[in-house]
Amino acid sequence: MNHRNTVNMAGLKQADLAALQKQIQDWICECQSEVSNKKDDGSLKTCPEIGTDRHDCMEQKKKKQNDADNKKGKKPTHGDEKGYKLKDGKIDRTDDITKRRADNTAKATTRADQARRAEINASHRARNTRNAHQGYKRYRKDGGGGRGFGGLEAATEAMGEAKAEEAFEKMADEARDAHSKAMQEVLNADDAVKDADNVPRHAEHTYPNGSIMNEDGKIEELFEYKFVCEKGNPTYRTEDGTLGPPSKGESVGRWGIGQENKYEKVGEAMDNAGMSKGKTKVKKYTASDCPGVGGGGGGESKKSDKSRRPEKTRKGKR
Structure with a gap:
């Protein structure tokens, strides 16, 4: 029997890992509700605009928690969005999202x-x-x-x-x-x-939304998070300003084409290079798991996920 206070191969106690996973899911639910689907003038945002704003909300929450851990002398447990090389799992410093955007x-x-x-x-x-x-x-x-x-x-x-x-x-x-x-x-x-x-994505890299790190600072889990677009918001806006059909408020962004495979490939490269103490997990969190939201589930990487067709999106995130 594997008790909750045992240490897994990656170095975190299962209870600690579960607590961090719950914290991420709680933040997603908070950002889903805290970030409005409307602009300051009252007009509706597009679904990609909503997703981008809620992703920024998540980055702020991760940073706030890491800053608090640093003040207590603890190593940060939440990694931010970065580019990873598929061939060796290393962080591509030149492709750091924040730096490239700046x-x-x-x-x-x-x-x-x-x-x-x-x-x-x-x-x-x-x-x-x-x-x-x-x-x-x-x-x-x-x-x-x-x-x-x-x-x-x-x-x-x-x-x-x-x-x-x-x-x-x-x-x-x-x-x-x-x-x-x-x-x-x-x-x-x-x-x-x-x-x-809009930082370009390259075939030789992948860009998880974040990661969970163990006490050694090594990555235990790579994750993606998706938000639900409220019913009635335009699904997209074209370059000429034309708005797409209204969202039904029922679906959540799925894995992008090849996205899950890339995360798994980076995780395997990290494992092979000794950058982790065990198998790096890959997980997708969704706001559809939040109370009163609905729209489809998340969870750890499953091969069945790959049979689902990814949604079409325009500029921005979901």
Whole structure:
């Protein structure tokens, strides 16, 4: 018989592991209820937007608990979202989610600032060219008169009226085109700022939402958590702003395509490299297990999970 106070192969007492698992599930239920499905203006969030906000809520709760453990001189037991290499199970420091998001945001913000300055300069050039052209037309119409267009007048005399007008029109068109391109670059840069949090996933990595660590700081469990999208919220928003059909409030995000296999592969790599004292668990927690929520179950990795078709999602998390 295996009693609850025995130590498992990974180093945690089963009672301690169960308590940490319950804590994670409790946090999921808290974030499901604490994070609103509406924006500040009262409009409904999309399901991916709700999922992203609730994932951030979970990260805050893990950090708060780890900070409290550090103050007590205890090693943190909750790992945050990180990228792991499939081949050896090691953390890919260059792909750390938080760092990459910060780097992406900084670069995108710099690009947006530069684009705005370029747009302002292009706007001034277009305006000055237009004003000069119009001023010179009035000057020619009035027969001169000492308005400071002597140099242009000399050039016009040398080129001929028609060619001078053509040259002016070309300068104005080029200035307008440059301004239009600068305005588009501002829009593109603003989009890049919005997308800075979307860290690309690579085939050679996987990104669990978190982990449970034992007293040695070694990972005991890799886990994913999913939230339920409330009934009536748009399931997604396309790039042109079109909203998807309303959520039925009945389903919860399932394992992504190949996601469960990747977690298991990383766990096996950790075990083979001696990064754990036993088999690393893989588990999916869901808000559907919270009281009054419903929508499908979670639990430890099962091969039967792979027979279920993953839900389609847009940008964001579920």
